[in-house]
Amino acid sequence: MSQKPDNSQQIDELMTAFFAQARAQFGPAVKTYWFYAGDLCPGCSQPTDGAMKFKGKDALSLNAYIYRERGVLIGYLLCKTCAKTIHTAAQKNPYRQTPLHAQIEQFLNAAYLHHIRKQDSQ
Numbered sequence: 852m853s854q855k856p857d858n859s860q861q862i863d864e865l866m867t868a869f870f871a872q873a874r875a876q877f878g879p880a881v882k883t884y885w886f887y888a889g890d891l892c893p894g895c896s897q898p899t900d901g902a903m904k905f906k907g908k909d910a911l912s913l914n915a916y917i918y919r920e921r922g923v924l925i926g927y928l929l930c931k932t933c934a935k936t937i938h939t940a941a942q943k944n945p946y947r948q949t950p951l952h953a954q955i956e957q958f959l960n961a962a963y964l965h966h967i968r969k970q971d972s973q
């Protein structure tokens with residue numbers, strides 16, 4: 852059995868910081884935040900633990916975007932391959948969305964709506 856490292860506290864801190872940033876930038880359009888804690892990478896639907904080497908140290912490849920229709924900041928982790936793809940694309944075209952971004956957002960929007968529905972039915 853593989854044991855996942857417990858990085859929930861680190862994720863909480865990062866999400867709080869991202870949310871504060873988003874609030875400062877977009878104001879009340881961003882109402883809340885949610886972290887996708889599923890086991891699949893939103894980019895390629897492969898299992899991921901979100902850990903990657905960053906400058907020789909283990910780092911979380913935490914990313915976030917705003918699901919505007921819902922006013923929610925969604926945080927997520929990518930597998931190493933997708934994180935690298937995004938990173939490489941961002942170096943070439945820092946502000947351009949890639950097809951991978953679109954795929955990730957579609958995946959996470961659906962995951963978020965599923966999450967909301969589950970909460971509503973409880």
Ligand SMILES: [Zn+2]
Nearest residue numbers: 892895930933
């Ligand atoms: Zn991936």
